[in-house]
Amino acid sequence: MSQTTLAPRDQGAPDYNKMLHPLMAKNYGKWDYHERLRPGVLVHVGESGDKLYTVRAGSPRTMSADTVRKVCAIADKYCEGFLRFTSRSNIEFLVGKKENLDPLIHAVEKELGWPLGGTGPSVSNILHTQGWLHCNLPGSDAAGSVKALMDDLIDDFKNEAFPNRVHISSSCCQINCASHGDISIIVQHHHAPRINHSNMQICELPKVVAICPAAAIRPASINGKETVEVIEEKCMYCGACHGQCPSMEIRDSQTDTLSIWVGGKMSNARSAPTFMKLAVWGIPNNPPRWPEVSVAVKTILKAYKEGGKPWERLGEWIERIGWQRFFEKTGFPFTRYHIDDSPEALSTLNRSAMVRL
């Protein structure tokens, strides 16, 4: 090991001016409009008349150093050495010369093997978390389940055939690092944390007690040792304490399941942003390809594609047709668990006589 002489340097964010494609730098703040030439290919036109082409492809997010170098070699050849990533882990090759477009597309599809798409009203790349590959809390995998699901949605990624864009996220615990989407997949736990009382000395007990949103954890003494106990009736199996203290095991390889949530929307276009809502619960956590998740997601996408009007996001479509009809059209059962019992619950009830009969 070489000597580490690390001292805090607090250098901050990299200088993005060195990372900009020359046409980005030249037309910075002076773009006029853009068009989608085909799925996965955009052109941005500057007030100067300059045209910058973008080729968007699905990336696996996790890459070896060798794959990164392969990407760089392609960008050097066709992109003047510049590219970017999107907030949904797509890669965007930036092309200044139109004659480079076709050879670049060929290189991305054939040499890298990455599919073009994710633009316009398509299913974009799935946001996901670390999962079993590298997280300390997960009840499922993320990179693998996303790979399996995107295999099944590949045509939806490569074509722009939906009423509007579809954002999917996949998280492997209740913390839900991948957050909201038009469709979101998360792990559900089904029991209170199982406490390893002999290993509680590694945790700060006051913090474990304080973190519980349901006030279900209280200090206790077992065999003369300071520990905590959980009031089962109050616990909502969220796992907040597990993040604070690894001795509060919330997961169970046999009983953890997946649930699918729909109608999350971050954009303000047309309607205000919305949270995702529960659609399907009790889906088995079934590696390596989680086929039951694919079936459920495809069912939702099919109903949305058939029923949504142009520009309606998935949640906007459901709000228009009503949740009763969403459950009819998808065939998923509506159960008592779909009715909210959180502090926000009353605002989610149908407080009117407006009922479809």
Next chain:
Amino acid sequence: MSAKEMALNTPMLNELESGEWPSFVTDLKAYSKKRPVITQLLNQLEESYQNRWNYWQGKIINAPGYGGGIIARVSDKADKYPGLANFHTVRVIEPPGWVYSTDALRNLADISEKNGAGILQFHGMTGDVLLLGFDDAGSLQCAEDLMNAGWDIGGSGAALRTLQCCVGQARCEMACYDTMKVTKHLTDTFIHYLHRPEFVYKFKFKLSGCSNDCSNSIVRSDMPIIGTWRGAMQVNQAKVAEFIDEKGMDYLVNNVLTRCPTRCLSVRGKELVVDHSDCVRCMHCINVMHKALKPGKDRGATILIGGHRTLKIGDTMGSVLVPFIKLETDEDLNNLTDFIEKVWEFWNDNGMDHERVGEFIYRIGMMTFLKGLDIEPDARMICRPRTTSYIKFEELGPSKFDGERQIAI
């Protein structure tokens, strides 16, 4: 068995090599020939798949002078997979807008490979580049090499977290402020808070150039900063007419006019009539007719407060705190940083341990939050006024402080 002799044994992971979507399994398997430790990583991951169980624990390791940015992972199966005994992630602050030169990307690949397993992720959910697979010494050397090359380590713990923003004015005609510049300004100005956790809990910024919110700021950041404009949007009536000629009047009516949330659009002949005073800058009509319509010229941003995902009190959506702020001059940016410090001071003085600012506002009420920050209430902060009639009016009722007995005897 030494790492070099260990064979790949991944029957379940192998099933993730079929299909058209790029497979991280195929990539890492190929790379394991160069980096034997990846064989151990894949074999442990295979055990996770077989047993539906996770074998990573956390621990704490920091570069000297830093209080975060290295996410330490130790394997429960280190006896079997000695290369995973310490196998940490280093978070790296990404270039704003995730723009890269290939020189920069290669540099990250080289540093990652030299000091660790050579696995990179673009990007983590907070925005950082993630470099995976360093032991303790490798983590510190990686941090050193990164800083020597001009990079810096990302945030973790109860600190300012790494910022992220949309591509903004670098490649978007809709961006109402320079998201990359403001992201860099905030990162650099507050880098101390990012590297040394001293908040009650984490604080995230995400910056979007318009209310399409491509950085997903409103529910994923404690302070979403979303581009907007004052006054009229720009309408090019000649291009409106072209749009109608090309797409038809039906399309305009059904997909633009009736989809306006405040019904502020109407049509007269081939002219679009906009009641700008009712426009809420939702961006829908501009998205559909982006050659004919553009944001107005007096641009800035709306600052919201309190977005975060479900733990612990359930989801909180960011809500309006400052309806409009200019973000162009150095003075504008200084105003922004002053304002942020004021918010942080009140939150950190009064927030509880592990309490995100949205949870803090939920507990004390927006009314109290505004008073604590000395911000004038603004009707644009709410959807509707309160319906609950139990109110403590400070201006009314008996005085508590003037020394006189006000209550009836």
